[in-house]
Amino acid sequence: MSAADPLVEVRDLEMHFPLTRGVIFQRQYGAVRAVDGISFSVARGETFGIVGESGCGKSTTGRLIMRLLEPTAGQLFFEGEEITHHGRRQLSTLRRDAQMVFQDPYSSLNPRKTVGSIIAEPFIIHREARDAEERRKEVRELMDRVGLNPEHYNRYPHQFSGGQRQRIGVARAIALKPKLLVADEPVSALDVSIQAQIINLLQDLQSELGLTLIFIAHDLSVVRHMCDRIAVMYLGKIAELAESERCFAQPRHPYTGALLASVPVPDPALAAAGRRPVLKGDVPSPSAPPPGCRFHTRCPKAQSLCAQEEPPLRELPGGSFAACHFPLDD
Amino acid sequence: MIRYILRRLLWVVFLLFAVSFITFVIFYLLPSADPAALRAGRQPNPALVASIRHQLGLDQPWYVQYGRYMKNLIFHFDFGFSYQNGVPVRQLIFSRLPASISLAAGAAFLWLVVGIGVGIIAAVRPRTKLDRASMGLALVGISAPVYWLGLVALYLFSSDIGLIPILPGANSYVPLSDDPVAWFTSLIMPWCVLAVSFAAFYSRLLRGNLTEVLSEDYIRTARAKGLSERRVVFRHGLRSAITPIVTIFGLDLGILLGGAILTETVFNIPGIGRLSYSSIVRSDLPVIQGTVLLGAFFIVFANLFVDIFYAFLDPRVRYE
Amino acid sequence: MSALLAVQDLKVSFDTEDGVVHAVEGISYEVKPGNTLGIVGESGSGKTVGTLTIMGLTRAANTQISGKAIFDGEDLLSASEQQMRAIRGDEIAMIFQDPLSSLHPFFTIGSQLVEAIQVHNKVSKAAARTRSAELLTMVGLSDARDRLNRYPHEFSGGMRQRVMIAMALANEPRLLIADEPTTALDVTVQAQILELIADLQAQTGTAMIIITHDLGVVAEVADEIAVMYAGRIVEQASATELFANPQHPYTQGLLASIPRLDRDRTAGLDPIAGRPPSLIAPPSGCAFHPRCPRAFDRCSADLPPLERAAAGSEHLVACLLSPEERSVK
Numbered sequence: 001m002s003a004a005d006p007l008v009e010v011r012d013l014e015m016h017f018p019l020t021r022g023v024i025f026q027r028q029y030g031a032v033r034a035v036d037g038i039s040f041s042v043a044r045g046e047t048f049g050i051v052g053e054s055g056c057g058k059s060t061t062g063r064l065i066m067r068l069l070e071p072t073a074g075q076l077f078f079e080g081e082e083i084t085h086h087g088r089r090q091l092s093t094l095r096r097d098a099q100m101v102f103q104d105p106y107s108s109l110n111p112r113k114t115v116g117s118i119i120a121e122p123f124i125i126h127r128e129a130r131d132a133e134e135r136r137k138e139v140r141e142l143m144d145r146v147g148l149n150p151e152h153y154n155r156y157p158h159q160f161s162g163g164q165r166q167r168i169g170v171a172r173a174i175a176l177k178p179k180l181l182v183a184d185e186p187v188s189a190l191d192v193s194i195q196a197q198i199i200n201l202l203q204d205l206q207s208e209l210g211l212t213l214i215f216i217a218h219d220l221s222v223v224r225h226m227c228d229r230i231a232v233m234y235l236g237k238i239a240e241l242a243e244s245e246r247c248f249a250q251p252r253h254p255y256t257g258a259l260l261a262s263v264p265v266p267d268p269a270l271a272a273a274g275r276r277p278v279l280k281g282d283v284p285s286p287s288a289p290p291p292g293c294r295f296h297t298r299c300p301k302a303q304s305l306c307a308q309e310e311p312p313l314r315e316l317p318g319g320s321f322a323a324c325h326f327p328l329d330d
Numbered sequence: 331m332i333r334y335i336l337r338r339l340l341w342v343v344f345l346l347f348a349v350s351f352i353t354f355v356i357f358y359l360l361p362s363a364d365p366a367a368l369r370a371g372r373q374p375n376p377a378l379v380a381s382i383r384h385q386l387g388l389d390q391p392w393y394v395q396y397g398r399y400m401k402n403l404i405f406h407f408d409f410g411f412s413y414q415n416g417v418p419v420r421q422l423i424f425s426r427l428p429a430s431i432s433l434a435a436g437a438a439f440l441w442l443v444v445g446i447g448v449g450i451i452a453a454v455r456p457r458t459k460l461d462r463a464s465m466g467l468a469l470v471g472i473s474a475p476v477y478w479l480g481l482v483a484l485y486l487f488s489s490d491i492g493l494i495p496i497l498p499g500a501n502s503y504v505p506l507s508d509d510p511v512a513w514f515t516s517l518i519m520p521w522c523v524l525a526v527s528f529a530a531f532y533s534r535l536l537r538g539n540l541t542e543v544l545s546e547d548y549i550r551t552a553r554a555k556g557l558s559e560r561r562v563v564f565r566h567g568l569r570s571a572i573t574p575i576v577t578i579f580g581l582d583l584g585i586l587l588g589g590a591i592l593t594e595t596v597f598n599i600p601g602i603g604r605l606s607y608s609s610i611v612r613s614d615l616p617v618i619q620g621t622v623l624l625g626a627f628f629i630v631f632a633n634l635f636v637d638i639f640y641a642f643l644d645p646r647v648r649y650e
Numbered sequence: 651m652s653a654l655l656a657v658q659d660l661k662v663s664f665d666t667e668d669g670v671v672h673a674v675e676g677i678s679y680e681v682k683p684g685n686t687l688g689i690v691g692e693s694g695s696g697k698t699v700g701t702l703t704i705m706g707l708t709r710a711a712n713t714q715i716s717g718k719a720i721f722d723g724e725d726l727l728s729a730s731e732q733q734m735r736a737i738r739g740d741e742i743a744m745i746f747q748d749p750l751s752s753l754h755p756f757f758t759i760g761s762q763l764v765e766a767i768q769v770h771n772k773v774s775k776a777a778a779r780t781r782s783a784e785l786l787t788m789v790g791l792s793d794a795r796d797r798l799n800r801y802p803h804e805f806s807g808g809m810r811q812r813v814m815i816a817m818a819l820a821n822e823p824r825l826l827i828a829d830e831p832t833t834a835l836d837v838t839v840q841a842q843i844l845e846l847i848a849d850l851q852a853q854t855g856t857a858m859i860i861i862t863h864d865l866g867v868v869a870e871v872a873d874e875i876a877v878m879y880a881g882r883i884v885e886q887a888s889a890t891e892l893f894a895n896p897q898h899p900y901t902q903g904l905l906a907s908i909p910r911l912d913r914d915r916t917a918g919l920d921p922i923a924g925r926p927p928s929l930i931a932p933p934s935g936c937a938f939h940p941r942c943p944r945a946f947d948r949c950s951a952d953l954p955p956l957e958r959a960a961a962g963s964e965h966l967v968a969c970l971l972s973p974e975e976r977s978v979k
Contacts, residue, residue: 193904197921221909224915263911279838279841283806555817556736557739
């Protein structure tokens with residue numbers, strides 16, 4: 001599962017958001033178990049994908065890795081150092097070495113700041129680039145590198161298109177040459193013809209800067225294209241963890257199989273070839289996950305054991321890891 | 331839903347206790363002069379002061395005093411005694427209450443009808459002359475001070491001094507029970523004057539809300555179903571847009587019930603507002619205290635009703 | 651078989667403070683009874699505005715509409731508002747992208763369904779409620795009677811979209827317009843909804859126009875596809891023909907730029923350069939020319955007409971390149 005010297009390591013990580021009720025005093029009667037015990041590690045230079053549907057906990061995981069949230073249980077390691085309960089001051093190096101790109105290019109940029117000052121902010125906060133002149137130079141270089149016109153230094157976000165705004169977000173994220181970039185659904189809000197531009201940009205920057213990239217998305221085709229290894233999440237847990245190629249060619253967990261079968265492929269011949277098997281029902285609530293294997297309520301292969309015992313994530317022949325009592329074998 | 335109401339009720343009780351406590355602190359403990367002397371009015375004689383001190387139990391610790399005050403208030407509905415008027419405060423207040431309620435209720439009805447009506451018209455005909463004219467007038471209405479409007483109204487329409495003497499002037503208020511017709515005509519000008527600024531504000535507010543609501547997706551769905559435009563605007567649009575208005579209305583009405591000082595003064599209506607003004611001027615502390623508590627009571631309860639009503643309107647709020 | 655809906659040279663533009671927005675610039679297409687037309691395009695292509703205009707939902711003081719939309723022998727664009735209201739929700743129904751914001755949050759879904767039925771049918775409320783429960787069962791929601799008393803926010807995204815579908819099909823319309831019906835849904839739910847729509851269509855014989863940016867979705871459900879760019883149709887063909895033999899550089903570009911599960915994952919993506927054009931000041935000549943890898947001098951001057959790709963073919967394309975040049979992959 002892990003390389004010898006992983007950049008990021010996550011052990012039994014949990015994030016439970018409390019649900020309270022009460023007339024005068026709020027009592028906790030339950031919790032939304034957004035992330036409920038996940039473990040994985042990301043090697044340096046790797047592109048690691050986290051994929052899943054809404055409510056699976058992938059965005060929460062991204063925020064936990066960035067320590068924008070403090071985990072309620074489990075451990076988090078960055079470059080070998082445990083950062084699980086670090087305070088603000090201790091996190092300052094993490095803030096320089098790990099950066100995030102967000103989903104919505106329309107709300108993740110401050111509309112009152114010029115593009116130049118948005119990208120310059122990391123330099124100011126971390127006290128790099130001593131004077132304004134040097135900062136401006138750095139910012140122009142960054143803009144050029146992400147494919148923006150450096151002359152537009154003084155423009156405001158609303159004067160740019162969605163794709164360009166996302167480039168601004170990327171420029172801001174790589175300003176201090178971080179080691180880790182967490183991209184949370186970076187292309188979902190963009191037009192199809194622009195998505196490929198941003199995907200290519202991220203890949204180019206990754207090889208140029210030697211970045212480690214954690215890519216969170218719901219679009220399986222994009223994740224498969226971009227990532228070396230993938231974790232498929234369902235209701236706060238990892239269902240399958242495998243190399244990208246193998247994960248999609250030979251899925252071991254029934255959920256992965258169902259996800260793949262659900263994606264419509266742009267080829268009418270394939271579509272007409274046969275009715276795809278379709279998962280029944282809706283995703284259960286993360287505040288009341290089913291007992292045993294969380295997926296058993298919708299799994300076409302579920303048996304009585306699945307409702308009783310939660311399967312651990314274990315290695316299967318071939319190298320994939322799946323949390324299933326009766327994994328698919330091909 | 332029940333839990334929601336219960337939580338709100340408890341909060342109300344807490345608030346009223348807090349207001350009564352703060353009022354108590356202000357009027358019993360903070361004045362730099364001798365409380366007994368203050369309570370005796372402007373020109374006290376020493377014998378009166380001494381007897382008042384004993385009567386009030388000012389030698390007792392403050393929490394005992396507070397306890398006594400609250401006990402009197404809660405169990406005996408006793409607001410204290412106005413030495414300057416020589417009557418219990420309760421009697422003073424309750425004799426003035428009907429006038430304030432008449433004034434507030436009538437004005438509220440008027441401003442709701444006009445404000446909402448104008449707001450709807452402006453929202454469904456955006457950027458037309460009608461819209462611009464009504465919003466411009468509304469701006470004037472919000473800006474004009476109510477006492478100025480009142481004086482202008484009297485100057486124009488009052489039967490004694492007006493240019494077009496068609497309505498009874500100031501001093502003409504009679505209670506409803508005495509003479510309904512006279513009661514009604516005497517209140518027409520005060521109602522209109524008091525309602526103007528609220529109607530103006532509500533019309534602008536509703537126009538803004540309704541315009542926004544009418545661009546929502548569910549309005550598009552309603553039209554796509556083939557509903558008539560009237561049904562779309564009233565049943566679907568207004569229902570959503572009215573909720574912030576309901577909240578503000580509670581606050582406004584609550585404040586007014588505690589006395590519309592300026593309007594009552596201009597038109598010389600014997601309401602709570604005039605009472606609190608005159609008692610402040612004469613430093614009649616028990617009465618001031620009573621009107622403050624009454625005002626707080628109205629505001630707090632008006633807001634409680636509004637909150638509950640809001641939960642009826644918006645089902646998403648109920649499941650907190 | 652004559653067309654159920656025939657759109658002829660539809661043009662829609664809006665006067666705004668920044669200038670005139672040319673949203674739709676002369677599109678024509680036909681929908682045959684029982685068939686599905688897919689309209690593919692990105693934001694600003696005019697795909698949504700076109701269908702909203704056919705439904706009469708874009709009539710405002712600042713809007714200019716021209717052209718015809720013949721439905722059942724009648725031109726919808728010159729029909730009165732009253733006539734349109736009789737058609738909307740009854741003959742032609744529409745479902746939208748975001749089912750949470752498309753249902754009124756303050757009313758139960760039962761009352762919203764009953765309203766959809768009663769506006770076009772003189773039936774009692776009880777009868778309408780019974781029919782509503784039937785509709786909910788038809789779209790796969792269990793405990794229909796109980797669910798009628800629930801509010802939209804109590805349902806999940808997939809269930810809400812089922813409610814929208816039930817509402818749209820309540821009066822057995824002959825044409826269903828689905829505007830990005832699965833874009834806001836998870837992929838497994840999307841598959842369920844697409845399957846549901848296909849089943850219902852087969853049962854009721856309803857024709858459909860599905861608007862989407864997702865080439866996978868349209869490959870799965872559409873018989874005919876029209877690709878829109880900057881307010882015009884740039885290519886139109888049957889689904890199999892379009893994917894097998896895309897002719898317009900924009901269509902080719904789209905297909906080359908999306909990662910696909912059925913292709914080699916390491917194959918590079920070939921993005922379309924540039925950005926979608928401004929609708930206030932569109933490029934001269936062919937609107938796609940600034941981004942087209944094969945544009946030549948005539949492209950910035952002449953507007954390419956939408957015409958047959960080859961003699962006798964039903965495949966239409968609006969491009970000045972010769973057929974041989976277009977087919978180069």
